[in-house]
Amino acid sequence: MLDVGTVYLVAAGALLLVALAVGVRALVRIFREGRERRRKRREGELDRYTKDPEYDREPPDPEAASRSTCPQCGAENDASFAFCRECAAPLGPGA
Template identity: 60%
Template sequence: MIDLGTVYLAVTGALLLVTLGVGVRVLSEIVREGRDRQRRRRAGELEKYTEDEEYDRVPGDPVEDNGDDGGADTTCPQCETDNDAAFDYCRRCASPLRPGS
């Protein structure tokens, strides 16, 4: 007769191994992608999301509020960039614009 404890241990061990394997693979994928992005950003292939002048409004341009919900722009508490009131996070530095959201 097969010992139930042994079966339990085997099944649990197998599940643990599978979980670990998947977890490690996902983690290494994330790390690999992060390194790749870092490398490309350093090489200038990827635009920086900080200090990007394209996102600054051209002086004299009319301020466009399309898809307006009537709200005023929200100023980022971190970098003081104007963001659409509909945004939850700063388009420049990705800081949360509202506390508790």
């Protein structure tokens, strides 16, 4: 007769194997898609920055990454920062 502990271990092991198989399949698909995109870029079929058909994202704008200077220490910071990366002084309006 099987005890509850053995049945639990067998069920947990089976579920872990199923989860591992699903995870491996997903990683293989991601790897293959990346390899295919890399091949298309090398052959000129795909631009470096194109809209992602799945998410329809815009390509990054190189001028959007503007910099701002900290009024307290003069360090260069990304425009999206609320505080200076060097001295932690507040940046932006009212600083």
